[in-house]
Amino acid sequence: MADETSFSALKKGIAPDPKGPAPSAPRRGQYYESFVDFMADKEFYKGAHKNEVPYGAEPWRGEMQEGNRRDLGLQRETQAKQQRIKAAGAPHVIVAIAGEDTETRDWLIGLIKGNGHAEG
Template sequence: MADQTSHTILTQGDKYYHEAKPSGGGVIPFANEPWRTEIQEAHKRDMALHQSVQEAQQRIKADGAPHILIALAGEDGETRAYLIGLIEQAGR
């Protein structure tokens, strides 16, 4: 059996797709699946973490730190905490 070309599928339809079509008119209900909610919650956690890192970087930048320290603070949580600790000890 020869493979169907994309032109044949577009003009005549794909019999294999129509046979495997899910019930409900071919619509898959994504919103009711639990994994979707988990992905959205993980995205919210990632965004909150990203925002807190950016706030810390802005605080370090406002104190006049060199750009390399600001970049390191974005990559490493220990460096970020250390630099903020130094800023707080200095009373700024």
């Protein structure tokens, strides 16, 4: 007889008997059933449970979307200024620094304007 490792001994101990009955489905507790009932409630999606505010239309979601729009606008403005600095012939390091610091970016744009480069 070969030596048994702890894994093979454990596997033999917990392996289901092929001739035995099939395992039953796990019990569904009261929390599972209450969640299923809650999600099946059609009024939940119409907003009857949250002072007539539909699910997914809470005020904080709109605030987050507005913040995302502002951030996207600032990002686009920054990228446009970086492209302008890059078009004026600045090295990539300077363009990267301009993307990180507003004062540096505005100062470089002022230098570009003072040098007589066309508005872009």
